[in-house]
Amino acid sequence: MSAPMRQITRSCQTFLVFCKKSQNLVISKRFNESKRYYASIPVFSISLRDVRTHTTLYGTVNNFLKSEPTPTTARLTVSRNYCSLTRICWSCRSPVAANDQKAVYFCEKCDSILPPEDKATHFERMECEPSFDVNIPRLTQKYRELQRQLHPDRFTIRREREQYYSLQQSSATNKAYNTLLKPLSRGLYMLELKGMSIEEDDKTVDKEFLFEIMELNEEIAETHSSKELSRLHEENTGRLEKLLVELSRAFSKDDYAKAKVILTRMRYYVNIEDKIKEMLMPSFPGTANDV
Structure with missing residues (x-):
């Protein structure tokens, strides 16, 4: 090895750098070739992911740095909860x-x-x-x-x-x-991604709405005519379609609080739809896009 190369090797430093633009953690070697010039070479890339269990990141980084002749580690500015090794x-x-x-x-x-x-x-x-x-x-x-x-x-x-x-x-x-x-499960999943959920005893449902649902259930239970059940199904489908429009608008505006209220109501109407379909089976045809 030539003398200049030995000098470069001795002054080699290793840095762990977070790039905001690419959202990557990069381990790079920096060669101090002169007082005014640095050559930085990426040697290992780690992408940011929402992963909470990758303690492998720290072991890999530490092992890599320990293998370097003169390691210098920059401060890691990213939370451990949001880092993972590729x-x-x-x-x-x-x-x-x-x-x-x-x-x-x-x-x-x-x-x-x-x-x-x-x-x-x-x-x-x-x-x-x-x-x-x-x-x-x-x-x-x-x-x-x-x-x-x-x-x-x-x-x-x-x-x-x-x-x-x-x-x-x-x-x-x-x-x-x-x-x-299905729209209902999709909407509930989007709430879940935001750390929100709908409990069985959700207090956001007003008493007037619950009374309406109770009356609908009683009407269904007392109905034995297929024609009458089909009418109730059409009315319930209309309610669901209206709620779907409102729900789409709420999600498009990132109004998750309103989306939660709408999804709570939707769940009651979906239960009614399932009950009517069960009573009309097997003659009742399924819909192409069930809620």
Whole structure:
């Protein structure tokens, strides 16, 4: 090794830097080639994800820094709750590129199926915008595409670990699709993402509304005519459609408090719809977009 190279090596420092623009944590080597010039080379990238269990980040960073001749660690300014190491493929040990917009199912290098990302949202799994106004045909198309790729039947002759991961991925995809497919479950899930929920004894429901629901249930219980039940179903469908318009508007304005009130009412009307359908079965046809 030449003398200039030895000088550069001795003055090499390692920094952990957070880039706000790319939302990445980057470990970089900085070479002090002169008093006025620094050459910075990224050697390890860590994407920011909402993951709470990756203590691997700290072990990996510390091990890397300890291996350097003269490490200098910059202050980590990002909360531990919001940091994660870019995933490593369990099969070939290659880094798996993180994607903030969608879930990653396969290793790009060896094509092995990966375990589900625990913190991926249903919207990310189905690669759709986190909005209440979901494009249902596109959602269904994506679901069928993923099921063709992830279904356990495709992995019957693969390794046992891949069979297990395919079962997990397929199950997670089913759950995401079924949650986003129906407006009520989709809306409740969007509340859940904001840390909100609707309790059984929710106090936001006024007594007048509860009295209306009680009267509807009594009317349904006393009705034995299919024609009359169909009329009640049409009226209930009208109420739900009106609430859907209001709910879409509330979510578009990020008014989650109002969305919660609307969803609470919707849940009562959905229960009424289910009750009417059960009484009219098996002759009653299902709707294409059940609430």
